[in-house]
Amino acid sequence: MIGMNLVEAISTRRSTHALCEPAPEDDAFVSLLEIAATAPDHGMLRPWRWILLRGAARLALGSYLSRGAPPERQHSASAKAKRTPLMAILVFKPSVHHKVFEWEQLAATSSMTYAMMLLLHASGFGSIWRTGSLCTNEELPRFLGLTAEERVLGSLDIGTPLAVPTDVRPTIDIASRVSTMSAPGLSTNELGKPIV
Template identity: 50%
Template structure:
């Protein structure tokens, strides 16, 4: 589907996107994910460093992640890990790989990764998919970086659980814009 065939305007996309805890199939395939990422990657990025990459985990890969987490923390019931990890058809792991010592400080590179991720969430939503950004155990695990083959200096910023909206969850209502009175000032 081209962008022209997908006419959701940006206000509608922003106000109707909701993070979805319950996801069903389908999720975008690797090619469609790349297609959306090509656009999300145009988000503001000082120095155009693109200091991030995604690792798409699906199917048996999700169980490999569970295996690693279970080995790391045998006290946690395996089913609890399965429930957490295998609840989405696609887990897109967000890897941050800052350029150390670059004139663009690390916090700006992190901001660029966040901007790209929000753009991707909006594009997924505009395309009819649902997603949620999750962190938690994914970011503290000692074994997951090895399971995913992260290089030195790379770290996980969590994952987007991606799928389609669960029809049982009902339609998402359009949100109202937020009262930002206390969040903006003017200096003239």
Template identity: 40%
Template sequence: MGSDTVTSVREAMLARCSWSKVTDDAPTHDQLVALVAAAGRVADHAGLAPWRLIELRGGDRERLGAAFTEVLGHDGSADKPLRAPLLIAIVSSTTAHPKVPDWEQEAVAAGVGHALSLLLDEAGYGVIWRTGPFTRAEPVARLHGLGDNEKLLGWLYVGGKPDGAPVRRPVDAERCVTRLPD
């Protein structure tokens, strides 16, 4: 567990930040599974569990770099997946449902990703959620074994927290909370 003790969800949210640089420390598979069991408790209309996670370690990250190279036609991004010892691909897996549209199911998958990032942070790991054009590229989808009903929402890059926390940007909550127009 992390050295900082968080006593509330609010404190965890206020402490959350993205760690673009991390160390080689990472949770084990079993530690990750325990955190996923908690992250999977997000609100899920009809209990469809429209998500799955793909754990990438070691050579898997190199294979992802090769897929990035295939997309770009050069190796300029081949080392990007090597920036963290653990990458967790967040995949939405939608199911046709009369009351739960695809966008709502994708929101559940995103909620799991965010909850997992908070849990990883609490456990002492630095996390950043990386997205971009690679998430919709065919070679990357093929590498991840995505089905026709699946979309890659990005990767959590996970590693140890180096000394010194990243700058936390304040949220202008007053601007973000509005009322219905007259």
């Protein structure tokens, strides 16, 4: 159940590394996704899908990743799949040769994913978007049964937070990231209406 207002959800969400059971069931995941899928999407292409891995499937993914990794990284590769009850693999499936550029489709996919993270957080679950070797492993698409056009954008690891990160985000001068363009000497805009 969602129990937070928007400002609280945005302000208090953190990427949660330490996750345990329970994670949302498949039907709960789909219910949240129905809401997240209303994120802005040029062309309404919904150029994405999710593959949910739990239990044995998750462990199989871990062994698969470790087999392809150099010896010194094999342990960490298999550990990646053990650290969360639910790995939701984010698959990007852009419409190629579409008038909506691929980067716009990627932006729509990110918007949906962030909405999903907020909804999970507001429902009491933690999540973290992980990329790394999931995105670079050349064999993984075949393991997951992806088509040639599809790409792994990482995993949303989801579960119940064991510990919520307490580290403070680096502060930035937000106001410095905003500028207002002025047109000195101009008294009317292009439509002929007074500016002030």
